[in-house]
Amino acid sequence: MSLKTGLQPGTIIYTGVKNKYESVEIEEFIYNKESIYNNVNIYKENINLRLNFEMNNWINIIGIHDIELIKKIGEKFSIDNLILEDVVNNGQRPKIEIRDNLIFIVLKLITSDENNEFKYEQISLILLDNVLIIFQESKTPIFNTIKNRILKDIGRLRKRGIGYLAYGILDRIIDEYFVILEELNNRCDKLEELVLLSSDKREFEEILALKKDILKLKKVIIPLKEFMVILKSNEIKEYLTEDVDIYLEDLNDHINVAFENIESLFLKGNELIQLYHTTISTGMNEIMKVLTMISTVFIPLSFLVGLYGMNFEVIPELKWEYGYFILLGLMFTIICGIGYFFKKKKWW
Structure with a gap:
């Protein structure tokens, strides 16, 4: 059950893992093109x-x-x-809200560890x-x-306003999505090769895990389409200033590419499941084909054995001196004939 169930709106309660971090770090950057002040302190009781x-x-x-x-x-x-409530609720959907005195933005930062496992972290911006x-x-x-660009005065950050910094933060988060998309695409290609070589339960479990990762990432990227519409609206230009319009267009292009990539990956995930089932079906068909061929070969042989195994007193062939060898030859001829027939029909 959610920690927020039954609480009134605006109740500030952290929904993540409590006491996960030993301390809270506050880093401050105060800068313009002429000067820079940077300080890092550990929060205890007072905000300095x-x-x-x-x-x-910043x-x-x-x-x-x-x-x-x-x-x-x-x-x-x-x-x-209400905004503070969303800040500490780490299950928030990516969104942007415009208030009278501020802009509130929520995004998901996704990173990959050494085991190729994805970590989702909520990043909240208040401008x-x-x-x-x-x-x-x-x-x-x-x-x-x-x-580092701010501290060493590299690029445009020190020369532009706070809106350009907000753009840089958003762009950095979204750039990380492409790293994850590439990893997922590589996993798709690798699994496709494995499924074609041999389909077993382990590959199917990996496909399901991949599908789960794609769906989780899709839930993060899909809302960004609506997010960009609001971000480019005239209502927030007073905060971001018009000189970042061109950069917002670039950000919009990145989001569109990410959107297309996740849709393509989603389809590839579905196709991978279909490929797995198709490969399994093909393997079963091959097995049934072999078993059918074996059965076809032994049906006439079983008929002959059954015929001469009947308990009639008068079976003329039983008195032949070479009857046993003639019957073996007949069986061998039938086997060769059926084999030739299968080969001619390209069933074998």
Whole structure:
């Protein structure tokens, strides 16, 4: 049963694994094209933020299980409880909400470990005037490249506003989808080769596991079509500014490609199941074919054996001196004749 069942709307309760992280880390970037301030601290009781609303402020919070911290962030930036409730509910569907004073975005970050198992983590973004707050469930190196570009003043990040940073974060998350899509596609191709070589229960279990992974990823990617429609609307241009329109178009292209790839993978998964069943059926047909051929060969032989095994006192052939050898020759001739017939019909 869900932890939120029966609770009133706006109840802030973490739905993930509690006490998973020893501490909550708050990293702060305050920057513009001239200067940069970066600080990392472990949250205990007080939020020590060095905000400067004349510059860009990126607050990265790692660990969302601490409800008291989430409430304090809400009070400090006037974020209502309905949004905070979604921040700590790690089962949220990817979405974007526009409020009077902020934009709230939820996406799923998907990464692959050394065992090729996928980890789904919720990333929440709250975009206010010159402030971007990001909530992560755990510490991940995925944003390290963006942090390095800010610290070392590489590229456009330091020269542009907070909307461009939000775009960079979204683009980095969606880029990771293509890594997962490629891994799933490689698994599809490998399984197809294995099924064609030999179809057993293990391959079928791997196909079902692959199908499950594809469906889970599809649930993440499908909502992004609606997500981009809202993200490109005029209502949020005051937050993102019009100079990021071209980058949002690029982001939209990436989402469309990801959408097409997941649809293609979904079809390949279905075709893989059909291929498995077809291969199994073909193997069974081959077995039945061999058994039928064996039965066909032995039917006339069984007839002859049964004929001369009858308990009649008068069977003329039983008195022949060479009757036994003649019967063996007849049986051999029948076998050769049936074999020739099968070969001519290309059944064998």
